Amino acid sequence: SQQGEEDPQALSIQEGENATMNCSYKTSINNLQWYRQNSGRGLVHLILIRSNEREKHSGRLRVTLDTSKKSSSLLITASRAADTASYFCATGLGQGGSEKLVFGKGTKLTVNP
């Protein structure tokens, strides 16, 4: 079963606009990560935020984490056509020293030129 749920399922915007995607999860986590998947390709890691962090930036990406609400958001600023992809959140669940990543269902982002 999948731990995280992204919202919205699909998002279509114009180039230059900002895109915001949300992720909600169910159980306590060690960290939360965002990945991107271009059509027909493997997933690529974008950014990781630990459970004791509230906000993190990387280039045009901004991630927030609210552990009290069990939610995270990914903001892509000044979007480009090349940002068109599916975006997934993944929660790091640790058990006895091991950690597995559980992915959500994803948000499909389309950036129109």
Added chain:
Amino acid sequence: GAGVSQSPRYKVAKRGQDVALRCDPISGHVSLFWYQQALGQGPEFLTYFQNEAQLDKSGLPSDRFFAERPEGSVSTLKIQRTQQEDSAVYLCASSLAGAWGANVLTFGAGSRLTVL
């Protein structure tokens, strides 16, 4: 190697056949994960290795699915007596982190299995 390599990229099997999917992780990566991704869905966790030890196999859908990593590097996911519902992309990912470390995954391109 430079990245995670998976083979075959495409596999068509008749229902009831056995298939084996191979994953060659990045050299030195301790952790190795297998995921199943249906069309339009997110990756579903199948199993996880740390070196040669299979630490979690809770996501394997049935006893027809079996994974191994005997020498702590290359891994094989075997599906016996394939069914149509096994049709999916099987993704392998590896990570440098071991126990207590955050697993940042590098994914392979996947093996697309179609069961007729």
